[in-house]
Amino acid sequence: MAVIGWIGLGNMGGSMSANLAKSGHDVRGFDLNPAAVAAAEAGGVKPAQSIADAVNGADVVFTMLPKGEHAKAVYLGGDGVLAHADSRTLLVDSSTIDVAAAQELHDAAAAAGFRFVDAPVSGGMSGAQAGTLTFMVGGEEGAVADATGYIGPMASNIIPTGAATTGQAAKICNNLMLFINLAATAEGAVLADRLGLDKQVFWDIASVSSGDSWALRTWYPVPGVVSTSAADNDFAPTFTTELANKDIGLAISAAEDTGTPLEIGRHVQQLFQRLVDAGQSGKDCSMIIKLADGSLDS
């Protein structure tokens, strides 16, 4: 069994690290938020007092942080991972961050003698809880193989993507599609309701028809249809609007770098921006249905 350091115990990291602990690993978790640490402790993770405490003696360190700026602070800061871990420790960043920040982390880790992979995930909070995430893992082949050995209890699919930062590239494109699908699902759900369709009947049809998507099956934004939907819980966040807006913003930046129009993605980003501007950044991103039905603007 391995010693695992885990930094970032939020909606995703809390359940992911608990699954590693349940599989018998010695997991030491750190988060700036004491409530997140307490929740992880209930899942079998040993609380750490600092990044140094979490990474001390670890075979592998995982990070699951909101944005590139957080990942850079945690790895590169004076009290961070590179300053305190032993260089034999394998480093795995599962946050969704921009490609430039991921490259910076790869470069800094290599310069300090560490092996580092970018390993973002898909599958949502329900997939994190169930241990059925998809990991997309970029980096040097041997490091990717070693990371795969630790990821098993958290994942149904572990897919090597190629060289450094390709995991993030795959994740950014995947989430562009996810958030466009979520916006489309919200519009379909609202129109179906206004045409007099029963919510369950319409979902039963769409989920086996050409309107199907992961967003429809997992995040259907109408209460009482899908048990994993935040709509059943007053839109308490499983994936915040702020992070959704961040992800689609990453796609737009990547599109600008590559001369790609991204017309639909740009429009959907404006919808998430409207939610943020309306003070909904901490709510679940499936709140986008409140724009589709006009209730947030009225």
Ligand code: NAD
């Ligand atoms: P979250 O906000 O729930 O959790 C992030 C945690 O990081 C918080 O608990 C925060 O306190 C902690 N943190 C921030 N800075 C820190 C620091 N310097 N030191 C220690 N802890 C720190 O976010 P989440 O939903 O768990 O998402 C994490 C990452 O995973 C994001 O990049 C997100 O885009 C990605 N992601 C989320 C989902 C989802 O469904 N929620 C799915 C796939 C990927």
